[in-house]
Amino acid sequence: MSKIAIAYIGDKPFKKDTITGSLLIFPRLSPIDVEADIAHMLLQYPKVWTLKENIDALVKEQELMAEQKAEAELKAEAERKAAALLDDYSVDLAGDTIDLAKLNSAKLATLIEAHDLNVEPKGAQESAPDFRLRVRDAIRG
Structure with a gap:
């Protein structure tokens, strides 16, 4: 059988594959070679698993989203403080x-x-x- 390199892209430090029953452990953002049939089953969950080739783009996207979230939180906090000062x-x-x-x-x-x-x-x-x-x-x- 052929192997496909996939990686866990979720928030936890590692993920155990309980979907296919293989019980493989995937460290976050570290590609692991798995059997093609297992890889296809796991890739049905694109928010959790991705191909090795997509890791860099997803990491950049996650960093950008984290920056935008932090900026939005700072802006919201400033607005809350301004509203509290007005009240x-x-x-x-x-x-x-x-x-x-x-x-x-x-x-x-x-x-x-x-x-x-x-x-x-x-x-x-x-x-x-x-x-x-x-x-x-x-x-x-």
Whole structure:
């Protein structure tokens, strides 16, 4: 019988062939010569097994996908941090950390006066959350 070199390309360090019953052990990305009938059965699972000739291309593709995944995770983390910062109303003022989300409009006006902040008073048509956001941005700004 002829032999065909195939390799395991999965995530584990090695794979035991339980599909054909040969119980061969394949180290990851190391080609092993197996009988042609066994190779054809294993190659029916292209996400797990490949021909020796395809190993380099698959390794490059896996590295590229890993890089893209890492970049996407970094971007998602940065977006989560930015969103958390936008939702955070804690500010440092005169050495104290103050959570503006807990203050109503009257207390915000008192805070502005007490610390001589350059913030316009709350307008009649302005909502309390908008005023709170404006005060936070003025203190952080």
